Amino acid sequence: MISSATAVPAPQGPPPAARAVGLNKVYGTGSARVVALDAVDVDIPAGRFTAVMGPSGSGKSTLMHCLAGLDRPSGGSVYLGATALDTLSDGQLTDLRRREIGFVFQSFNLVPTLTAAENIILPLTIGGQRPDAALLESIVAALDLAGRLGHRPAELSGGQQQRVALARALVTQPQIVFADEPTGNLDSRTGGRLLGLMRRSVDEFGRTVVMVTHDPVAAAVADQVLVLADGRLVDQFSEPTVDQVLHRLAKLDRTRG
Ligand SMILES: Nc1ncnc2c1ncn2[C@@H]1O[C@H](COP(=O)(O)OP(=O)(O)OP(=O)(O)O)[C@@H](O)[C@H]1O
Secondary structure: OOOOOOOOOOOOOOOOOEEEEEEEEEEOOHHHOEEEEEEEEEEEOOOOEEEEEOOOOOOHHHHHHHHOOOOOOOEEEEEEOOEEHHHOOHHHHHHHHHHHEEEEOOOOOOOOOOOHHHHHHHHHHHOOOOOOHHHHHHHHHHOOOHHHOOOOHHHOOHHHHHHHHHHHHHHOOOOEEEEEOOOOOOOHHHHHHHHHHHHHHHHOOOOEEEEEOOOHHHHOOOOEEEEEEOOEEEEEEEOOOHHHHHHHHHHHHHHOO
8 A cells, every 4th residue: 555655646626628748740751741749748628718829830730630639649649538549440539529529620611512500410410419409599599690590601601600610519519629710710799709609618518628829819718828839839828818928929939039
């Protein structure tokens, strides 16, 4: 038995929703070789809102794709909850993504032949499930989509398509939502509403949200900010304000020359 003097204290609080340990990602070979992620260690706390920032090409999307099991790392490990993703077959990974993860990408990935309503419930339809009617109604109302449900993506504005994509990400009640520049193409009012909904999904429904953004106003809605540069995690801070985000990014610019 280990004496109390030598026992390692148990970690406090819930385990992280996602974790990267020594994460490496290399694309290409020879002169085309790019180290997109270089020994990145990050914890994504459960039930919190994390923003990922950094210059263009710093590895933000790659980190998110690896954490979400969309891309296999070149080295290191990724955990979703207690599950090590490298122990899963491609089929098991697809299953896990469908059950546990919601995605909101810049390109929306909506199915052009389906209506907004059909797109929103698609992840459930694929799994042979029906949506929780009350939840669906509250998401549609919060995103102001009630009047557009019968329209196909080509008949919707960019902002409306973005909101349909977010509704689709939330309707399965995933443990964790990954959003890549979700407000990138939106006017400030629509972007603010979308951020508010993601914030509410954390505060009221205990979801975990990870969002890549270049926008300090969007990042300030998060609980913590991770900053990448050249494939490395170079800064991390909690309870961000817009001024603080601007200040830390300016400091990063100066140190990188
Ligand atoms: N499929 C790929 N093949 C080769 N190189 C890639 C691939 N995907 C990303 N990269 C490279 O990896 C690096 C990190 O890219 P990533 O898209 O993760 O950056 P980012 O921080 O999300 O950039 P941005 O803010 O411009 O979207 C970049 O140098 C990019 O060119």
